[in-house]
Amino acid sequence: MTRDLLRRALTDPGPRPLPGPAADLLTSLDAPPRLAAHLRLVHEVAARLTDWLALAHPAAGFDRTAVLFGAATHDIGKTEHVEELSGPGSRHEQAGYELLLTFGVPEEFARFARTHGDWTQPDIGFADLVVSLADKVWKAKRVPELEQLVVDHLAALGQPPWQVFLDLDEELTRIGADADERLAFQNRYPVD
Template identity: 55%
Template sequence: MTRTAPEPAPLPAEAGALLTELAAPPRLVAHLRLVHDVALRLVDALGAELGADRHGVLYGAATHDVGKVLHPEELSEPGSLHEEAGRALLLLARGVHPDRARYAGTHASWTLPGISTEELLVSLADKIWKGRRQADLEDLVAGRLAGARRQPLWEAFLALDDVLGPLAEEAGPRLAYQASFPVLPPRSPTSG
């Protein structure tokens, strides 16, 4: 079923409070809500079978780009400075547990040795929200699913594709939703 006017699920309270405290730009909050919403749907469809930590995936999706608060140019331009900056911001400045802060640093690094299933799901949500199919990432998730189901890889990939196909088809309304938010907050009349 295609949603024509997406209203993404609310962010976890802890993540929402953090973004408010950091004065996160509206476009960033919208993006994080959309990726969180897709992650929620992925974890509902696959998380139990994969033995994924539901709360970890959802927190990771809701905060994966938090480093863009420090690198707002990466809201409208490609860049990776936000990754380590986000992890450090969560760990050092906010005291977030390393298990939760890791997603900010690994969401674009799914080929790292020892990457967790939770990190793969956050990475996948960060791609599929905009309709991008990332074959090497999907292969890794399908491999985990095949192992969990004890089935051939091709069967697991077909099952994963049944989940990802509809999510990718809904990308247009999600992209429009995100674009409806300003990249940076409006300047107040008193700001220089």
């Protein structure tokens, strides 16, 4: 039954499908269906953000494929720390990073499992910020400190910070408008 629910969470109409390798990893780990649904939603929002960035800030300089894979797997450590699917905790971050490395995922793709929850680490790049932002705004959560880091990076490319802030705010508001639908999609699938 759980395997069927996982398959449905990965394939039901709604958010775009996860990249094949990410979906295969979740299947091989018998991931909780709710986790698969969540990862599809964050992946969808990351795709929207990267599409917007490509249009509004083409010089932003990040690996879109890495961001999308990172969004699709950032919480994979919750397969080992299932209690963090419905409660607080950060043990899944390092666990997910190590799990992805064990499965042969290159470090530049696995890193997002480790960095998505703490964007103040010294080795954080712009791609890490985009995954972290997608992981917040999918449910319309706004984190001013994180958004400021994104604004700072984009403004350094030559646009006035106030303009970058306004443009980002507009895009995040647009994305956040669909949060109730995304939450309803996620909640259709059980935690275990």
